[in-house]
Each structure stands twice: as C-alpha cells, then as structure tokens.
Amino acid sequence: MRVSLSERLLEIEGLYVGYRTYRGTSKVLDGVQLSIDVGEKVGLIGESGCGKTTTMKAVLRILPANASIQNGEIYFRGKEILKMGKSELNELRRMYVAMIFQDPTAALNPVFKVETQLVDVIKSSSGESEKTEGLKDKCIRLLKEVALSDPERVLDSYPFQLSGGMRQRICIAMALATSKHLLIADEPTTNLDVTIQDQVMALIKDIVENRKLSVILISHALGAVRGFVDRVYTMYAGEIVEVAETDKLFLDPLHPYTKGLLESTPRLTGGGFSEGVGGRVPDYINPPLGCRFHPRCNYSFSICKEEKPPLLDIEENHSVACWLYSKK
Amino acid sequence: MEEKESILAVKNLTKHFKTSFGTVHAVDNVEFDVRFGETFGLVGESGSGKTTTGYIIMGIYTPTSGKIMFKGQDISVHTVKRAKSIKKDMSIVFQDPASSLNPSKSVGDIVGLPLKVHGIANDSSELSKKVEELLEAVELPPERFMDRLPRDLGGGEKQAVAIARAIATNPSFVVLDEPTSALDVSVQAKVIKTLMKLQQELNLSYLFITHDLSLMRNVASRVAIMYLGKIYEYASTSAFFDNPLHPYTKMLLSSVPVLTDKEDALKPKGVKSTGEVPSAINPPLGCRFHTRCSFAKDVCAAKEPEFMMPESGHYVACHLY
Numbered sequence: 001m002r003v004s005l006s007e008r009l010l011e012i013e014g015l016y017v018g019y020r021t022y023r024g025t026s027k028v029l030d031g032v033q034l035s036i037d038v039g040e041k042v043g044l045i046g047e048s049g050c051g052k053t054t055t056m057k058a059v060l061r062i063l064p065a066n067a068s069i070q071n072g073e074i075y076f077r078g079k080e081i082l083k084m085g086k087s088e089l090n091e092l093r094r095m096y097v098a099m100i101f102q103d104p105t106a107a108l109n110p111v112f113k114v115e116t117q118l119v120d121v122i123k124s125s126s127g128e129s130e131k132t133e134g135l136k137d138k139c140i141r142l143l144k145e146v147a148l149s150d151p152e153r154v155l156d157s158y159p160f161q162l163s164g165g166m167r168q169r170i171c172i173a174m175a176l177a178t179s180k181h182l183l184i185a186d187e188p189t190t191n192l193d194v195t196i197q198d199q200v201m202a203l204i205k206d207i208v209e210n211r212k213l214s215v216i217l218i219s220h221a222l223g224a225v226r227g228f229v230d231r232v233y234t235m236y237a238g239e240i241v242e243v244a245e246t247d248k249l250f251l252d253p254l255h256p257y258t259k260g261l262l263e264s265t266p267r268l269t270g271g272g273f274s275e276g277v278g279g280r281v282p283d284y285i286n287p288p289l290g291c292r293f294h295p296r297c298n299y300s301f302s303i304c305k306e307e308k309p310p311l312l313d314i315e316e317n318h319s320v321a322c323w324l325y326s327k328k
Numbered sequence: 329m330e331e332k333e334s335i336l337a338v339k340n341l342t343k344h345f346k347t348s349f350g351t352v353h354a355v356d357n358v359e360f361d362v363r364f365g366e367t368f369g370l371v372g373e374s375g376s377g378k379t380t381t382g383y384i385i386m387g388i389y390t391p392t393s394g395k396i397m398f399k400g401q402d403i404s405v406h407t408v409k410r411a412k413s414i415k416k417d418m419s420i421v422f423q424d425p426a427s428s429l430n431p432s433k434s435v436g437d438i439v440g441l442p443l444k445v446h447g448i449a450n451d452s453s454e455l456s457k458k459v460e461e462l463l464e465a466v467e468l469p470p471e472r473f474m475d476r477l478p479r480d481l482g483g484g485e486k487q488a489v490a491i492a493r494a495i496a497t498n499p500s501f502v503v504l505d506e507p508t509s510a511l512d513v514s515v516q517a518k519v520i521k522t523l524m525k526l527q528q529e530l531n532l533s534y535l536f537i538t539h540d541l542s543l544m545r546n547v548a549s550r551v552a553i554m555y556l557g558k559i560y561e562y563a564s565t566s567a568f569f570d571n572p573l574h575p576y577t578k579m580l581l582s583s584v585p586v587l588t589d590k591e592d593a594l595k596p597k598g599v600k601s602t603g604e605v606p607s608a609i610n611p612p613l614g615c616r617f618h619t620r621c622s623f624a625k626d627v628c629a630a631k632e633p634e635f636m637m638p639e640s641g642h643y644v645a646c647h648l649y
Contacts, residue, residue, distance in 0.1 A: 197585075226587055266542040266543045267587065273524075276516065
C-alpha cells in the first residue's frame with residue numbers, strides 16, 4: 001500500500017464481516033483494505049451487494065444485529081474504532097464522521113416535521129442541550145447552505161411533503177449540522193433524477209471544498225465518481241480488487257472486473273454495448289474459493305480457483321488483486 | 329410524420345387524472361410515431377409522463393382524449409375493449425422485474441401463461457416446448473430455469489424472464505418501460521444485448537422508455553424528450569446528440585455523468601442544472617419549462633410554444649427558435 005507523508009485519517013485493515021442467516025454465515029467482507037488521508041476524496045465502486053455499504057457501516061459501528069465483525073482493524077486518526085467504548089463511539093459519530101444514506105425517504109422520520117428532526121440532530125451533535133432559541137436560526141442557516149430556497153416552509157413540512165431532491169438536501173444538512181472531519185456519502189444521488197443528481201453532487205462538492213472535508217463516495221454510477229474523487233477503490237464480492245488514481249483507473253483499468261464494469265457502461269458517444277459481466281455476485285454463504293471473481297472472469301486459470309490473489313502495487317499508486325499481474 | 333411506415337402513431341394524446349387535490353396533467357397533447365422495426369426512445373425524468381404514455385398505449389389507462397393508431401387501427405380504448413388479436417400483437421416489459429413476476433409461480437408457468445391465454449400451445453408438451461424455446465431465446469438455459477421461482481433469480485435473470493413472457497405471443501410491438509433501470513450496469517449490458525438481438529431476429533418495433541440518455545444514445549434510432557407531460561424535442565438520435573436545441577434537453581445532457589473526455593466534449597457547455605420539476609397539478613402556463621429556463625422571456629410564460637423544424641427531421645417546441 002502506498003505510504004504518504006500526509007496524515008492518515010481512516011485506515012481499514014483486513015476487515016472481515018459476516019451476517020448470520022438461517023442458512024449459515026454469509027461471509028460478505030473478505031479482508032477489506034482501505035485508507036483515506038486528511039483532505040482526500042476517495043471513491044468506492046462496485047455492483048450492488050458487493051459490500052460497499054457494509055464496509056462503511058462497520059466504520060460507524062452501525063451494522064445490523066445479525067452482523068459480526070470477525071476480524072480486522074479500523075483506525076480513525078490512530079484510534080481503533082473496533083475497541084471504542086460507547087461514549088467514544090458516540091463522540092466519533094457526533095463530532096468526526098458524518099454519513100449520508102442512499103434513500104433520503106428512509107433516513108428521515110415520517111412523523112416529525114423537518115425542524116424537530118434537525119433541531120434534535122443539532123442538539124445531540126453539539127453535545128450540549130442548548131437553549132431552543134437560536135436553534136431555529138441555525139436550522140435556517142443550514143438549509144440555506146444546502147441551497148433550499150424557502151427554508152421557513154421546509155422546516156414546517158413533513159418529509160412526505162417535499163421532493164426527493166429536497167429530502168436529500170435535508171439529510172446533507174443534518175449530516176453536516178456540526179463540523180465534521182469525514183463525510184461518507186453512500187450513493188447520495190442514486191434515487192434522484194439526472195438534473196437533480198447533478199445539483200446535489202455540485203452541492204456536496206461545494207460543501208466539501210468550503211469545509212475542507214475528507215470524503216468517501218460510494219456509488220455504482222461510475223460517472224459520478226469520476227467527476228469528484230482523487231482515488232478510486234473497486235470492490236467485488238467483499239474484496240478490494242483494484243485501487244488507483246481516478247484518471248488512471250478510468251483510462252487504464254487492470255482488473256478484469258473493473259474493465260468489465262467500465263465497458264458495460266453505455267457511452268454518450270454511442271458505439272453500442274459490450275457483453276457486460278456475465279453471472280452475478282456470488283452467494284456469500286459458500287463463496288468461491290480463490291479469487292471470488294473467477295467464476296465470472298474470462299481470463300481465469302488454475303491458480304485463480306485455488307488461491308486468493310493479494311492486492312499488489314503494479315505501479316505507483318495503482319494496486320490490483322489479480323493473478324494476471326502478479327509474478328507467480 | 330409519415331403514417332405508412334409507422335406501426336404505431338399517437339395523436340394529441342392526453343391523460344388527466346382527477347385527484348382530491350386537483351387534476352393531474354400527466355400527459356398533454358403528445359404526438360409521435362414508431363416506425364416498423366425501429367427503437368423509438370421516449371426520454372424524461374420522473375413525473376414527465378413517459379410511463380403514463382406507455383401505459384395508455386398498452387391500454388392500461390384510457391386516454392382522456394387523443395388517438396392511438398396501431399397498424400392503421402384506432403385502439404384508443406382500454407385494454408378490455410381491445411380485440412384479442414391486438415393484445416396478442418403488443419406487449420410490455422415493466423421497470424421492476426421483482427414486482428412484475430408472480431412470486432408464487434415458476435418461471436415456466438409465467439412464460440407459459442400468455443401462450444395458454446392466446447391458445448398458441450394446444451397441449452402440455454407443446455407448451456413446455458414453446459417455453460423452452462422462449463427461455464433459450466433470452467439465454468436462460470431451460471433445464472436450469474424452468475422450475476425456479478422468481479425469488480431465486482438475480483435481477484437480470486428476472487428481467488430476462490419478463491422479456492421471454494413479453495415475446496411469447498410473437499408480438500410485433502413491445503413497450504420497454506425502463507427495462508434496466510433497476511439493474512446494475514454490468515447486468516444491464518446483457519439485458520440490452522438480448523433485447524437488441526431479439527429485435528433483429530423477430531423484427532420487433534420498440535418503444536423504449538428511459539431516463540438514461542447514455543443508454544438511449546446506444547439503442548434508439550429516434551428520440552422524443554418529455555417534460556411535465558409534453559414533448560419538447562423530437563429528432564433522430566444522431567441529430568439530437570449532435571445538436572440538442574431545447575434548453576431543457578441541454579440541461580438534461582449536461583447533467584449526465586460520463587466516463588471519458590470525449591463524452592465530456594459532447595455535453596453542452598455553460599448550462600447549469602437549476603430548480604425542480606413543478607407539480608403536474610397546476611403546470612406552469614406557457615412553456616412548462618420556463619420556471620427553470622435561463623433563457624426564458626416574457627412570451628414563454630404567456631404562450632405555449634409550437635413545434636418548429638429548425639433542421640430537417642428535428643422538431644423543437646421553444647420560443648427561442
């Protein structure tokens with residue numbers, strides 16, 4: 001992995017997470033490695049069901065009850081998150097790490113007005129039970145920051161009275177109600193229309209610049225990632241299969257999965273379609289041995305079925321986990 | 329708009345829904361035609377009325393006014409009033425394969441149902457033979473898929489089953505209502521490939537409804553762009569992408585996230601996405617886009633723009649032209 005002089009903000013080492021199901025343990029994350037420096041913007045791409053959200057939920061320790069972290073270490077500014085106590089964890093969530101979820105409808109409580117919810121967030125993240133005065137002004141300021149034109153009316157509305165784009169803006173306002181260090185945006189625009197998607201991404205970009213945040217952007221829309229981040233991690237079936245600087249990854253992808261993903265994205269310039277990546281994400285209860293991608297890979301050979309390829313540096317700032325590239 | 333070469337033509341198609349909040353103007357005076365063997369793209373964001381248009385054509389809704397001509401016949405009525413031969417000749421693939429397939433029926437039953445309804449297969453051995461052929465046509469090995477339930481299938485496989493069902497009666501016209509928007513890109517490519525292959529083999533005409541312009545660029549021969557119940561631009565795909573005319577279509581194109589610099593170069597410059605789609609209950613007067621348009625003039629709020637043809641075969645409804 002790359003060693004840099006700048007300060008490491010978050011470091012995930014060999015993370016294994018499983019879910020208990022009635023059929024057995026679903027071994028989703030299989031040794032995830034990911035790191036982000038202070039001020040860096042990182043993208044995480046991959047199909048649905050490949051473990052992107054699970055990884056991020058592990059960072060905030062908000063995994064569902066049937067999940068268990070079997071192995072691994074997560075360091076945030078040098079502190080081990082997996083060993084944190086309750087109060088430390090709350091501090092982490094309150095002061096340092098903010099998360100925006102994919103579905104703003106599910107992230108907001110349908111039976112409370114926006115103001116109530118926003119005030120609650122401000123109160124709890126600032127860690128003190130502030131007086132209610134002044135809080136409304138703060139809410140209005142926050143809503144203006146996320147470019148909602150009519151903050152008074154929005155504050156007095158229930159979530160269902162607002163459009164999807166407005167709801168997502170409110171979630172962004174909530175996530176950033178107090179100053180944070182790291183923003184995890186989990187498919188923040190997937191449920192929105194194209195023109196609204198563009199607006200929300202532009203908004204997130206602005207806020208990130210203004211507040212000098214570090215960002216992890218999760219998405220399966222490759223285009224959204226390309227326009228935003230410095231470095232991209234490609235994930236497949238709970239494994240990081242490729243890491244590279246954004247331009248490099250999009251111009252010269254190495255892993256067969258990244259290639260397939262890029263080739264199957266339709267282009268504005270036309271030119272038809274590739275075959276796509278055949279098959280689907282494996283069953284995690286009995287995941288394939290060796291490289292988890294081998295059953296879908298056109299280039300697989302014998303070792304792929306037996307041994308898991310390590311994530312190796314191929315050139316500067318470009319690592320890939322594939323036997324095609326390692327000298328063995 | 330030549331009629332002889334079109335399999336389907338809609339004229340002044342309008343659908344209003346009465347609700348307790350007021351009348352929703354879902355589709356207003358929409359006109360287009362689909363030619364034999366082509367893929368016609370209907371593009372728009374949510375709430376633009378593209379799906380409603382597709383549903384009216386399929387007879388799921390009765391149009392408030394306007395006409396649908398299919399192979400020269402007027403079919404502007406609800407599906408229950410349509411002749412069985414018409415229903416056999418048109419079919420639809422829905423957006424969400426998880427909810428369009430009966431969860432308690434096997435793949436074989438689902439694909440076989442239209443064959444039974446239309447009396448295409450007379451006995452059970454003929455039926456299972458036909459179903460096998462259909463599953464092979466969508467590249468699902470019949471021996472592995474015949475007896476499985478929808479819940480055991482991946483998203484792409486489910487949509488393949490829905491496609492097999494749609495082509496079971498050997499129709500000549502299929503409405504594809506966002507057939508891949510619920511799927512991952514890697515799976516989408518395969519489904520689109522299958523659809524294109526079937527179009528060639530069976531000489532199908534498609535009405536392809538989508539919000540994804542990049543996808544549209546690769547599948548459609550002509551496109552119509554809808555906004556809030558109306559069509560604002562109508563052109564061949566290449567003309568549209570070379571020179572989009574309407575401010576809305578420019579905004580839409582400039583918002584598409586892309587993967588290469590070449591694609592970036594195609595996007596209109598200096599256009600910024602602003603505002604949100606207004607409610608269809610009281611759509612803005614005049615041009616419905618004027619509330620979000622940076623080029624709006626006084627006339628835009630007062631008068632509805634008429635369709636013009638600034639270049640041959642490229643129609644746009646905008647006061648700028």
